[in-house]
Amino acid sequence: MYQSKEAMPGPAAEICERIWLSIAERKLRPGTRLKEEQLAEVFEVSRARVRQALAMLESDGLVTILPNRGAFVSEPGVDEARDVFHFRRQVEARVMERLISSIDDAAIPQLEAHLALEREADARGDTTATIRLSGGFHLLLAELSGSTFLTATLRDLISRSSLITTMYRRHSNHNCGPDEHAGLIARIRARDLHGALQLMDDHLRHVEEDLDLTEDVPVVRDLRDALV
Amino acid sequence: MYQSKEAMPGPAAEICERIWLSIAERKLRPGTRLKEEQLAEVFEVSRARVRQALAMLESDGLVTILPNRGAFVSEPGVDEARDVFHFRRQVEARVMERLISSIDDAAIPQLEAHLALEREADARGDTTATIRLSGGFHLLLAELSGSTFLTATLRDLISRSSLITTMYRRHSNHNCGPDEHAGLIARIRARDLHGALQLMDDHLRHVEEDLDLTEDVPVVRDLRDALV
């Protein structure tokens, strides 16, 4: 879990970014093997860079590295998926508590500006940007709450949520609509903690309910684990 | 935040371990610069190894890496310290909820076995082992709760708590006594959720109150940040 957003090894972060985007766009499907040499060629960087990037992505839970075997796009199971969403609801609740008890009015415009970006991306049908900005909204909430820890944790959770969403979503991809975000801003402005908590919880459950978490897809990466 | 305890680059983990221990033993004080070459010489490994280890320790919050400047033992401020403890109380509460709702009796002996180790270390005055085992108890609780996420998060929190404790502790180092852990086991065995939550919260507050978090020690690492 990287905490400072921009202080990490700059050039490697860009590789992360592009791989992340490819996963979000479903170009890279879960289970796909990520060969270092290949990535190095595609991105025109050294293999060491790729290695750094993969290590970061692993700590974000997006890829799984098997020693001497290679890196794969993670395939979170349904139990892990539910775990992530369950925990995320808790964390976002804590964020909201802190935020409402400490936010000053000067911060509200930041939220509205972000919301505007979301609506714009949504309007022009830019799915990738929508997913990204949607997570960014929640992350912004955490940053404004002033807790570096909540921020770091939520950042991790959002990455995983995104991957889970791309794996298990069944309907179209309204990954979490800007409208509900607008409602959250309204509650925050009114310092309505109870309402905000309620809406946030509904919001997150809504996202989870859009997923098909009925059956586990036990695509094992290592056959040794399959025949146990 | 590394999740799988043993699946990380094995040899590098050992370096982590030893640095971690040195920090816990207060051999390495917060703010100390960690030169890669020097560490490589001491541990008789390549500099690349040291680099890996430092990257891990950074993600655990124990060291801070400034690009092109080097790695330093982190110096969490009082606000960050309170943040960590506050969040940790929340996480440990969630752990306890899950644990008590899902634990089976076969797991109890594991807790007791761990407690025995703690008592033994405490009895022979092995401070380092005591600190380590004390954190390990809480981590074991998380593992038994079955949530990989809670476990990973708590693991991170415990690392930071340990560093904070070494920085701000004022009394002797009864970092969190085995006796309170025994109480927790009793509550768990009795499936007494309310009592367990209460005791856990007291326990953690107790640890925090033993610290001197009155004044921030603004030891800046980069002078450029000091004269702003």
Add this chain to the structure above:
DNA sequence: CTCAACATGATTGTCGACATTTTTGTTGTC
């Protein structure tokens, strides 16, 4: 024909050397 042992190819892991950046020390000028 089956299976085990071996050889081959591909991929990851590791290390040492070089380039870059920062810091420290020196010199020279005003």
Add this chain to the structure above:
DNA sequence: GACAACAAAAATGTCGACAATCATGTTGAG
């Protein structure tokens, strides 16, 4: 004597080549 520009030293960042490991394909004995 103070300060700025420059030079030397040290530490970090980066890269390419080699070694270790794993998967695959082949061969040969039973």
